Amino acid sequence: MELKDEQKNHLKQVSNTRNLFLGLAIAVVSISGVGIWSFHWFGEKITQNTQENLFAIAKLKANQIEQWISERQADAKIFAFRPSVTTTLQAIESGTKDDNSRWQWQTMQIIAAKMRAEYGYRKIALINRMSRLV
Known part of the structure; x- marks a missing residue:
């Protein structure tokens, strides 16, 4: 009987070990x-969040660039409608070289130099109404 009890205990231990594993x-x-x-x-949430953040940054930068371009266009319009610029362009086109046109040319050069320094431009070009570089 003891042998049967030992076998039962052994089978029970094997069964318990198997169940445990x-x-x-x-x-x-x-x-x-x-x-x-x-x-x-x-990972998907992080990727989605990163994409949303990058899109927001891209949109912000695009808006900043559009604003910068609008400001530069406004500066160009103001510069273009100055009497010194108009007079100088007319004098260049007609070949006039009187004192007034020279004074206007000098005034325009001073203004252009100030704009180049202020905005960090390398060069300012004047284009006439026929889209030719002056």
């Missing part, structure tokens, strides 16, 4: 599965 394997697989799922889910 089975439970451990299920736990490891479950935890690994949840970890992999979490990694992908958080």
Whole structure:
């Protein structure tokens, strides 16, 4: 009888060990599965958040560039309608070289130099109404 009890105990221990390993394997697989799922889910969220942030930055920069261009166009319009610029362009086109046209030319050069210094321009070009460089 003792032999039967020992066999039963041994079978019970083997069964308990097998159940323990089975439970451990299920736990490891479950935890690994949840970890992999979490990694992908958080990865997608991080990617989505990064894309949204980059889009917002791109939109902000595009708006800043549009504003800068609008300001420069306004500066160009103001510069173009100054009497010194108009007189100088007319004098260049007609070949006039009197004192007034020279004075206007000098005034325009001073204004252009100030604009170049203020905005960091390398060069300011004048274009006449026929779209020719003056």
